[in-house]
Amino acid sequence: MDPLIEAFGLTKAFPVSRTWRQMLRAERPRLKAVDGIDLTIRRGDSIGLVGESGSGKTTVGRLLLKLTSITSGQLTYRGDHLDRMKGARLRGFRQQAQLVFQNPFDALNPRFNIRRIVAEPLVNLGVPRAEHETRTADSLRLVGLAEPQRYLDRLPHQLSGGQLQRIVLARALVVGPEFLVADEPVSMLDVSVRAGILNLMRDLKERLSLTSFTISHDLTLVRYICSRTLVMYLGRIIEQGPTEEIIARPAHPYTKALIAAVPRPDVDQPRDALPISGAIGSAATPPSGCRLRHRCPYAFARCASEEPPLIEVAPGHTAACHLHIA
Amino acid sequence: MGTLLEVKGLSVSYRRGGVAVRAVDAVDLDVPAGAMLGLVGESGCGKSTLARALMGVLPGNASIDGGRVALDGEDLTELTPAKRRQRLWRELSFVPQTSMNALDPVYRLRDQMREVLCERGGLPTKAADERAVALFRSVGLDPVRLTDFPHQFSGGMRQRAAIAMALALNPKLVIADEPVTALDVIVQRQVLDTIRRLGRDLGLSAIIVTHDISVVTYLCGLTAVMYAGRIVEQGTTEALTRRPTHPYTMGLMNASPDLHEPVETLVPIEGAPPDLADPPKGCRFAPRCPLALAACRESDPPPVVVEPGHSAACFRAAEAGALREAARKASTWTR
Numbered sequence A: 001m002d003p004l005i006e007a008f009g010l011t012k013a014f015p016v017s018r019t020w021r022q023m024l025r026a027e028r029p030r031l032k033a034v035d036g037i038d039l040t041i042r043r044g045d046s047i048g049l050v051g052e053s054g055s056g057k058t059t060v061g062r063l064l065l066k067l068t069s070i071t072s073g074q075l076t077y078r079g080d081h082l083d084r085m086k087g088a089r090l091r092g093f094r095q096q097a098q099l100v101f102q103n104p105f106d107a108l109n110p111r112f113n114i115r116r117i118v119a120e121p122l123v124n125l126g127v128p129r130a131e132h133e134t135r136t137a138d139s140l141r142l143v144g145l146a147e148p149q150r151y152l153d154r155l156p157h158q159l160s161g162g163q164l165q166r167i168v169l170a171r172a173l174v175v176g177p178e179f180l181v182a183d184e185p186v187s188m189l190d191v192s193v194r195a196g197i198l199n200l201m202r203d204l205k206e207r208l209s210l211t212s213f214t215i216s217h218d219l220t221l222v223r224y225i226c227s228r229t230l231v232m233y234l235g236r237i238i239e240q241g242p243t244e245e246i247i248a249r250p251a252h253p254y255t256k257a258l259i260a261a262v263p264r265p266d267v268d269q270p271r272d273a274l275p276i277s278g279a280i281g282s283a284a285t286p287p288s289g290c291r292l293r294h295r296c297p298y299a300f301a302r303c304a305s306e307e308p309p310l311i312e313v314a315p316g317h318t319a320a321c322h323l324h325i326a
Numbered sequence B: 001m002g003t004l005l006e007v008k009g010l011s012v013s014y015r016r017g018g019v020a021v022r023a024v025d026a027v028d029l030d031v032p033a034g035a036m037l038g039l040v041g042e043s044g045c046g047k048s049t050l051a052r053a054l055m056g057v058l059p060g061n062a063s064i065d066g067g068r069v070a071l072d073g074e075d076l077t078e079l080t081p082a083k084r085r086q087r088l089w090r091e092l093s094f095v096p097q098t099s100m101n102a103l104d105p106v107y108r109l110r111d112q113m114r115e116v117l118c119e120r121g122g123l124p125t126k127a128a129d130e131r132a133v134a135l136f137r138s139v140g141l142d143p144v145r146l147t148d149f150p151h152q153f154s155g156g157m158r159q160r161a162a163i164a165m166a167l168a169l170n171p172k173l174v175i176a177d178e179p180v181t182a183l184d185v186i187v188q189r190q191v192l193d194t195i196r197r198l199g200r201d202l203g204l205s206a207i208i209v210t211h212d213i214s215v216v217t218y219l220c221g222l223t224a225v226m227y228a229g230r231i232v233e234q235g236t237t238e239a240l241t242r243r244p245t246h247p248y249t250m251g252l253m254n255a256s257p258d259l260h261e262p263v264e265t266l267v268p269i270e271g272a273p274p275d276l277a278d279p280p281k282g283c284r285f286a287p288r289c290p291l292a293l294a295a296c297r298e299s300d301p302p303p304v305v306v307e308p309g310h311s312a313a314c315f316r317a318a319e320a321g322a323l324r325e326a327a328r329k330a331s332t333w334t335r
């Protein structure tokens, strides 16, 4: 199938504040939050992006939705370059691609009622007023709020966290998008409510044949929604493959750490020690060679001198680690 | 080992626009010396209110309506507020829900440590600085960073600094409110390992407040489950997670995903906890409970001991074995 989205060498750099010494030497340090990633998203794919805080996940999501500009590299949507998209094409894209925010409490204007909040994207896209009421109500039903009239006149603070997250979803879905980016869609919710939202997202993906891109630091959640997963570390994709395969046979030491770190409800499960140590550090000063090497228990000389490329470790499963190259 | 903290019949209300909201209702809880107790429940169930009441740091519109809180046999609720404050840090200390609240943004960490160690603990400056270095090391922070301001720390580092501060005066009991909720899985695990090590090496007694059962199973030997202001089940973490007896606990277990189990459709608990300004009659979980009987909506179920050290406040506690079977089925929970 044709790719919906393709990226080559996608890079986003932010300026960072300079020290006096750097100013004197006219150095302009930059932080590459996303550093040369390649990506193919086909229609109907459900892709997960996992990694620690600061690894660059949100920045990737914002790039995919053209909410921030590309520093270098290429990004296409149905073959059109996103950075050159304008006019009717851009309006079409704004309808087709939607974002589900991380925190429902921040994402919604506290003074607007639910009717106005959910209809807002329709207003922005110039959809005729007459259609708003039905489309808003349909969207609420779609996310499992069976009696829309009960919610439309309420304010955000009059709803529970789970209901609010459904509103955030309804708002993203009201314009009938084909591509959905969800940034930590359930991290602010109670476990009891999370389950409902994860089930809903799974179900919507099927029913609406959505293409989805879900961001989270927790593989446990990504697994419910995504058939393929990308693992990100300091601006780079370091492993990718089918989600279940990555969980069962992680190839990169970092992915192993993400899996070992996940808390589990069972009391006497085997508790693997965390295989990596220390903290992620800043993308402004990434280490030479493999970016994980200071934290990796397996690092050897080559890890400091050469950056490992992504190579295939199993069909459709790639990892960037020298242990798999030898 | 004896009981370190004994809570009996503790009730706390907030005044909100003329109505009283009973956020903690007749809570009984024991923490033995050297134990870690996990306090779990959904948002709004009163966990933070209970934690703050134990510490004696409730906001102005809250009042203690009854009950006692005894630390090593001494009733803290009878102390004057001034006396009570003296106990803070030295006997009981607190890691609040947002660690940023524990740290003052305009002071360097060293100065904040000195404030606790010198002013509260009476140490001379030099000894305080030495102790601060040791404390930073014990929570896995580089003592060089003591001269930093909180904003120079990552979320995980701030959380560790807040824990170091809570440990400063060797308190008998530490209460940590959602110590890892805002952190990514790796940093979360590092902080949990730090707390675990302190438990093992220093015999630290602690109450860990969390909405995540997986945090409790990793850290705590004992668990208390809170729902709508009440403790609905308590016991060893092992007994409680293997043989959950209150349907709410069963529901929480069902809704908690396990990365190493096959993906199944997760079972949510439909609905939301009640408004505490107007709680339902009878068992407070009844409106959401798929196993409720008519009697459950009539009167409050008292706690029943189901095995030594394990109790649950449910009329159907005696049938728990059969109910667990039913509760495992998704169809039981969907209406």
Ligand SMILES: Nc1ncnc2c1ncn2[C@@H]1O[C@H](COP(=O)(O)OP(=O)(O)OP(=O)(O)O)[C@@H](O)[C@H]1O
Residues within 6 Å of the ligand: A014, A015, A031, A032, A033, A051, A052, A053, A054, A055, A056, A057, A058, A059, A060, A217, A282, A283, B184
């Ligand atoms: N607007 C910005 N200006 C400067 N730096 C930025 C900006 N946005 C992000 N960064 C930096 O880029 C890096 C990646 O940030 P990003 O928010 O994409 O990470 P993330 O993986 O989403 O983290 P989290 O899990 O904490 O949300 C971080 O070092 C961050 O500080």
Ligand SMILES: Nc1ncnc2c1ncn2[C@@H]1O[C@H](COP(=O)(O)OP(=O)(O)OP(=O)(O)O)[C@@H](O)[C@H]1O
Residues within 6 Å of the ligand: B014, B015, B016, B021, B023, B041, B042, B043, B044, B045, B046, B047, B048, B049, B050, B059, B061, B097, B211, B276
């Ligand atoms: N200062 C306050 N004034 C009035 N009501 C309050 C106040 N603080 C909390 N409440 C109410 O008391 C109840 C219990 O709140 P509490 O913060 O103890 O819950 P919690 O279990 O800690 O929830 P969370 O998991 O969201 O932190 C809630 O209904 C809340 O709205």
Ligand code: SF4
Residues within 6 Å of the ligand: A252, A253, A254, A290, A291, A292, A293, A294, A296, A297, A298, A299, A300, A303, A308, A320, A321, A322, A323
């Ligand atoms: S390349 Fe080297 S340092 Fe990087 S993850 Fe593999 S073994 Fe570790």
Ligand SMILES: [Mg+2]
Residues within 6 Å of the ligand: A057, A058, A059, A183
């Ligand atoms: Mg992010």
Ligand SMILES: [Mg+2]
Residues within 6 Å of the ligand: B047, B048, B049, B097, B177
């Ligand atoms: Mg709380």
